[in-house]
Structures are given as structure tokens and as C-alpha cells.
């Protein structure tokens with residue numbers, strides 16, 4: 001046997017497992033004691049994070065995401081805060097939100113409950129595995145484990161929140177109190193989202209139409225909108241330069257409110273570079289989703305982001321994705337279209353997004369690109 005072949009067999013012994021093992025997720029894999037990243041997770045060289053990781057350590061230290069103090073949005077500083085908000089959504093598609101007012105206990109219970117969920121025996125977690133995109137609860141791995149050729153280093157728990165009374169009986173009954181923590185958290189996140197949406201509509205010059213003339217009654221639609229909580233679990237990774245926790249993607253909805261722990265990992269694309277979002281304790285990372293880009297007729301940007309993994313720490317993040325009701329058409333607001341600003345996107349809805357992602361491997365901003373009028 002040639003030396004190269006025997007090395008390949010050794011590597012295989014070390015990392016690779018039967019294909020079905022990968023369906024059980026990275027937590028399971030990591031707990032089995034692997035010391036190498038199996039081939040299933042190794043990205044083509046051009047998609048690996050290695051180069052930008054170094055780039056990021058040495059380069060552009062001044063680049064900070066805009067920070068919005070939620071208290072300023074509520075008080076006499078509102079118009080200044082609205083300008084910052086508009087600029088953040090135009091230039092970065094992201095901002096950090098401090099002073100959000102959600103009780104720390106609600107956040108702590110949700111984070112701790114999520115950590116304990118991922119520590120449950122695999123058999124317990126696997127009860128919630130489903131390939132049905134409409135399931136009220138879905139435990140899984142990678143991005144789309146039925147389609148992805150290369151898997152990413154993430155397990156997830158998705159909780160659909162609409163209507164709460166209908167979905168609740170399906171949510172995990174273990175760990176104890178998890179359901180209650182998730183209910184409390186989802187309600188608080190929704191409340192915050194609605195306040196931010198009101199600010200966003202105002203920053204786009206649409207709030208008069210909303211509150212005074214009742215022209216679209218948009219806020220009502222947002223109140224009845226969809227909410228999906230995604231708990232992401234990224235176990236530590238023995239060779240983090242070969243893989244990603246999440247590949248570059250944009251979020252489909254209107255706004256995402258993301259809680260990240262103190263472990264860095266989230267990167268956004270800005271000016272053609274990947275920039276790490278520094279965690280700020282007790283804050284949310286908020287980002288514009290595809291639906292808001294469409295609704296704003298392209299003024300606010302749904303920006304690509306991805307997640308790096310690291311060799312020392314596992315990481316948890318909790319995303320609350322919000323949008324209009326699932327069957328509602330999303331379209332550029334008529335108020336934002338005129339001769340100088342023609343309509344730039346086709347109508348879309350959540351169902352067409354789900355059809356799209358279940359029929360192909362989502363890459364970057366493909367879905368949004370498919371909604372653009374040329």
C-alpha cells in the first residue's frame with residue numbers, strides 16, 4: 001500500500017463515519033470523541049473561513065456595527081435614533097440593540113433551558129426531528145440536512161410560534177420549564193420586534209400612513225405575523241478552518257432578533273469583507289431580512305452573514321425570525337415606489353420561500369435574487 005493511501009485510511013478511521021451518523025448532528029459526533037473534522041463537513045478551499053479569520057484579526061479594527069439604544073427610540077431622542085436606525089439598515093443591514101428592556105431573567109431562562117436541551121441524550125432530542133418545514137417543532141442539523149452536500153457544524157431546534165396555543169403542546173416537554181421559558185421569551189421578543197417595526201416604518205416615512213390614514217394598517221398585519229425561534233448549537237470544532245457553523249445566507253423574514261452568547265462567531269459581509277460582530281453583553285443583534293429589503297423596495301439591505309466555529313468553546317445563539325403572516329404577499333410598499341424609484345422586486349410570500357429552499361440548496365442570496373425584477 002502506498003504511504004498516501006495508508007494516510008487516507010488512517011484519516012478515515014479517525015474522522016469519517018457512516019453517512020447516517022451525520023444525520024444525528026454535530027453534538028452527537030462531537031460527543032463520540034472525534035479529533036478530526038470528517039470529510040462530510042470539509043468545505044471546498046474557496047469557501048473556507050481560514051483567510052478571513054486572519055484578515056479579521058489584523059484588519060479594520062474600527063469597524064463597529066451601529067449601536068441603537070432602545071431607550072432613545074422611546075424618548076425625546078427618537079428622531080436622532082431613527083436616523084441612526086435608517087443608516088444602519090441602509091449601510092450594514094445590521095445593528096446592535098442595547099437597553100432593550102427584556103428582563104434578564106427571561107433571557108437567562110431561555111439560554112439555560114436551550115443549553116440543557118442540547119445536553120439531553122440524543123434519543124430525547126431526536127424525538128423532535130422532522131423534515132416537515134411546517135412542523136411546530138423541528139430538531140435537526142446543518143442547514144438543510146436533506147440537500148446539503150457538505151454539512152455545516154450546527155445543530156438546531158426550531159420552534160414555530162404561531163399560534164402559541166396551537167403549537168405549544170408540540171414543543172419539547174424536557175427539560176422541565178423549557179416550554180414556559182420559550183413562551184415567555186417568544187412573547188418578549190415579539191413585543192420588541194413590534195416596537196422596532198414601528199420605528200422602521202417611521203424611518204421609512206410610512207408611519208403617518210399607518211396610524212393616521214390607516215392606509216395599509218400595516219402594524220396590524222405585523223402583529224398577526226409569523227415568528228420562528230431558532231436555537232443554534234455550535235459544538236466546538238477540532239479543525240475550525242475547514243468548515244462553518246452556518247454558510248453565507250440572508251434571513252428570509254422582515255427582521256431577525258438574535259441573541260448571541262459571549263463566544264464570537266457571527267460574521268457579516270460589509271464592503272466585500274467578512275467582519276466579526278463583537279458580542280455586547282445584554283444586547284441583541286438585529287438584522288434586516290429579505291422581506292424587509294423587498295418591502296423597502298431595496299432601501300434597507302438584507303445582508304449575507306455566516307458563522308465561524310472555534311476549537312475551544314461551543315456556542316449557542318437564539319434567533320427570533322419575524323415576518324408577515326405566512327400566506328400574506330410581501331411586496332414593495334406602494335409609498336416607496338415612484339418614477340425615480342421604480343418597483344424593484346416581484347411579489348413573494350413565505351410559502352414560495354419554503355418551496356424554494358426545499359427544492360434546491362440555498363446558496364447566499366439566491367432566493368432574494370430570484371425575486372428581483374431585472
Ligand SMILES: O=C(O)CCC(=O)C(=O)O
Pocket residue numbers: 230232246251258260265266305307316317319
Ligand atoms: O449564530 C449566529 O450568530 C447567527 C445565526 C443565524 O444567522 C440564523 O439563525 O439565521
Ligand SMILES: [Fe+2]
Pocket residue numbers: 249250251305
Ligand atoms: Fe441568519
